[in-house]
Amino acid sequence: MGSWPCAINLVSGSSGIVNCKQIKMAISSSLSLQFFSYFVILLFFLLSVSVSPSYSFTSSNSNELVDEKVTVSLYYETLCPFCADFIANQLVKIFQNGLFNVVNLRMIPWGNAWIQPNGSVVCQHGPDECFLNTIEACTITTYPDVVRHFRFIHCVESLTLERRPNEWASCFQKARLGTAPIDCYKNGYGKAIEQKYGRETLQLNPSHRFVPWVIVNNHPLQEDYQNFMSYICGAYKGNHKPDACRSLSTNSTTDSNEKANSVLPVCYTGEARETSFTLPPA
Numbered sequence: 001m002g003s004w005p006c007a008i009n010l011v012s013g014s015s016g017i018v019n020c021k022q023i024k025m026a027i028s029s030s031l032s033l034q035f036f037s038y039f040v041i042l043l044f045f046l047l048s049v050s051v052s053p054s055y056s057f058t059s060s061n062s063n064e065l066v067d068e069k070v071t072v073s074l075y076y077e078t079l080c081p082f083c084a085d086f087i088a089n090q091l092v093k094i095f096q097n098g099l100f101n102v103v104n105l106r107m108i109p110w111g112n113a114w115i116q117p118n119g120s121v122v123c124q125h126g127p128d129e130c131f132l133n134t135i136e137a138c139t140i141t142t143y144p145d146v147v148r149h150f151r152f153i154h155c156v157e158s159l160t161l162e163r164r165p166n167e168w169a170s171c172f173q174k175a176r177l178g179t180a181p182i183d184c185y186k187n188g189y190g191k192a193i194e195q196k197y198g199r200e201t202l203q204l205n206p207s208h209r210f211v212p213w214v215i216v217n218n219h220p221l222q223e224d225y226q227n228f229m230s231y232i233c234g235a236y237k238g239n240h241k242p243d244a245c246r247s248l249s250t251n252s253t254t255d256s257n258e259k260a261n262s263v264l265p266v267c268y269t270g271e272a273r274e275t276s277f278t279l280p281p282a
Contacts, residue, residue, distance in 0.1 A: 069104040070235045072228065075201055075213040077111025078132035079125035080267035084160040086212045090226065092154055095147070097244040099229060102236050105146050107153060109136045110197040111211045112269045121194065124267060130194075131185075132156065132168060137193045138184035143177055151175040210266035223264055 074091065076083035094100045110133060112124040123129040136153050143149045155171035172179050184190045201208065206220060214225040217235045221228060233245035 068237060069102055070232050071104045071106065071215075071217055072232060073106040073108060073215040075108045075111065075204070075208055075215075076211050077113065077124060077129055077267065078109060078136060078156065079123075079129040079160055079165065080111060080211055081161065082265040082267055083111065083212045084157040085265065086225075087157040088154055088161055090228075092150075094229065094232075094244075095150070097242075097247075099232060099242050099244040100147075102238060102242055103232060105150070107136070107140055107146075107150070108197050108201060109133045109140075109153075110194065110201045112267060112271070113198065115195070115198060121191075121198070124271065128165070132165065134185050134190040134194050135168065135181055137197060138181035138190040139177070141189075141193055142180045142184060148175070148177060152177055208269065210264075210268045212266065 074087075076087065078084075094103055094105075111129075113121055113130065113133065115121055121130055123133065136149075136156065139152050140149045143152070152171050152175040155174050156165065156168050159165050159167050159171070169179075169182075172181075181190075184193075204213075204215075204220075208220075209222075212225055214221045214228050216228060216231040219231070219235075221231060224231075229244065230248055233241065233248055236242075236245070
């Protein structure tokens with residue numbers, strides 16, 4: 001193919017030779033210009049990379065934001081009315097205002113229960129509470145997606161507020177879940193799950209003094225648990241603050257005197273409040 005233009009030159013005479021040279025020169029010039037253009041583009045790219053900022057999430061630079069979810073752990077018991085109110089009317093808001101998108105929510109249904117020397121579990125509000133604690137623990141394990149199991153827990157705790165916890169089984173249908181957690185309770189697996197939650201609760205440092213007991217990124221909120229959303233926003237280090245955080249920063253005005261004089265809505269450890277609603281058998 002390289003000799004083809006010269007074959008034309010043999011037929012067309014000297015003017016063809018000139019044309020061949022011109023073609024070769026044009027091609028050479030074009031290739032040189034093209035190479036030069038590529039070189040300039042490459043040089044510009046290398047320079048732009050060298051001066052552009054880094055967005056690595058693993059960088060140790062303290063000025064860079066690390067996009068991580070905030071872990072919120074709720075230690076509660078199913079028949080404590082204050083736990084029920086917190087779940088049904090306050091915690092649920094993070095699913096409504098979008099804050100849940102930056103939260104890793106953990107639910108630990110054990111509360112103020114304790115284990116006797118013979119291994120049996122005693123719950124603050126009686127056997128019915130132990131039963132519902134285990135049902136909710138089984139639901140959390142069977143349906144690990146927090147949106148799914150929270151929907152069930154929210155339903156049960158709303159019924160507790162209405163003093164109708166004996167209708168707990170209806171929450172499976174309302175939450176669009178199967179009844180596998182009942183089998184978990186019957187086959188004894190639920191007891192093992194509850195004991196695991198019990199060990200975790202009893203190993204808290206500092207020890208919990210009441211429920212609901214809320215921890216945000218290993219920081220126990222203690223008496224200030226009702227301001228949990230403000231703590232979530234403060235702990236979140238992502239690049240984009242949720243809209244809920246911006247509204248909290250402008251609208252949250254807590255009256256310290258009113259807070260000091262109010263009675264803390266909690267169930268304290270050591271309080272014997274056995275409550276029976278004669279729950280139907282599972």
